[in-house]
Amino acid sequence: MSTDPRPEKPVTPTPLDHTPAEPGPTMAARWLAEALGTFLLVFGSISAALFASDFGTGTNGSSLGIGFVGVAFAFGLTVVAGAYAWGPISGGHFNPAVTLGLAAAGRFAWKDTIGYIIAQIVGGAVGTTCIVLIGLFAPGGWLSAAQSGGFASNGYDALSPGGFGIGAAITAEILFTGIFVLVILGVTHATRGTKLAGLVIGLTLTLIHLASIPIDNTSVNPARSIATAIYGGAEPLMQLWVFLVFPIVGALLAGFAHRTLFDTKPSF
Incomplete structure (x- = not known):
C-alpha cells in the first residue's frame, strides 16, 4: 500500500494510447485487433462511398445518396467504433501513418511497428475484398x-x-495527416488526455474528409489507399506511391514535433 496520503488516481485505458502496460494482451491479440479495426474502417467507409454516396433519386427528384458528407461521417464513425471496441487491446491505430507517428513521438515502440503495419494492410485488403464479394451479386454490372x-x-x-494536381495531393496529405496525428497525441496523452479520445479522433477524421475528399478522395491512411487501389485498376496503382509516402511524412513530422514541443522535460 502506498504511504502517499494523496488518493491515487485510477488509470483508465484510452484508445490510441501508447503500448499497453504489462501484463496485457499478447502481440498476436494486438495484431488481430489492428486487423479488425482497419477492416471495419475500410469495409464500412468504402462501402458507404461505393454503395451509398450516389445511390440515385427518389420519386420526388431528391437525392437518395449520402454524398461527400455521408462518406466523411462513415470514416469518422468507423474509427469511433473501432477505437472503443479494440483500442484497449492494441491502442487502436488502424493506420500505418498513425503507428509511425506515435513511434516518432515516443508513444510506441519502433520494433513493433512492422507487425502493426502488416496487420493493418491485411485488414484493409480484406475489407475491400468483402466489398468485391458483395459486388459480384450486384445488378447491372455494378x-x-x-x-x-x-x-x-x-x-x-x-x-x-x-x-486537383499532384502538388495539391502531396500538400494535403502531409498537412491533414500531420493534423490528425497531433490531435491523436494530444487527446491520448497520459495526463492531459480525455476519456472521449475515441470520439474526438473520429470527429477529427470526419472533418478531414469533409475538407479534402474533393482534393484526392482523402487518404491520410496508407492501408486504406492500398485496399482500394488493388481493385481500382492500373492508374490508381501507379499513383499509389503518393498516398503511401506523404501521409507517413506528415505523421512523422507531427510525431517528432509533438515530442519536441510538448513532451520535452523542462531543464529548470
Whole structure:
C-alpha cells in the first residue's frame, strides 16, 4: 500500500494510447485487433462511398445518396467504433501513418511497428475484398463499373474528384495527416488526455474528409489507399506511391514535433 496520503488516481485505458502496460494482451491479440479495426474502417467507409454516396433519386427528384458528407461521417464513425471496441487491446491505430507517428513521438515502440503495419494492410485488403464479394451479386454490372471508376481510390489529376494536381495531393496529405496525428497525441496523452479520445479522433477524421475528399478522395491512411487501389485498376496503382509516402511524412513530422514541443522535460 502506498504511504502517499494523496488518493491515487485510477488509470483508465484510452484508445490510441501508447503500448499497453504489462501484463496485457499478447502481440498476436494486438495484431488481430489492428486487423479488425482497419477492416471495419475500410469495409464500412468504402462501402458507404461505393454503395451509398450516389445511390440515385427518389420519386420526388431528391437525392437518395449520402454524398461527400455521408462518406466523411462513415470514416469518422468507423474509427469511433473501432477505437472503443479494440483500442484497449492494441491502442487502436488502424493506420500505418498513425503507428509511425506515435513511434516518432515516443508513444510506441519502433520494433513493433512492422507487425502493426502488416496487420493493418491485411485488414484493409480484406475489407475491400468483402466489398468485391458483395459486388459480384450486384445488378447491372455494378462491380465492373465500380472498378472502372477507380473503386473509391485516392488520386490526383483525372482521378481527383475536383481535378486537383499532384502538388495539391502531396500538400494535403502531409498537412491533414500531420493534423490528425497531433490531435491523436494530444487527446491520448497520459495526463492531459480525455476519456472521449475515441470520439474526438473520429470527429477529427470526419472533418478531414469533409475538407479534402474533393482534393484526392482523402487518404491520410496508407492501408486504406492500398485496399482500394488493388481493385481500382492500373492508374490508381501507379499513383499509389503518393498516398503511401506523404501521409507517413506528415505523421512523422507531427510525431517528432509533438515530442519536441510538448513532451520535452523542462531543464529548470
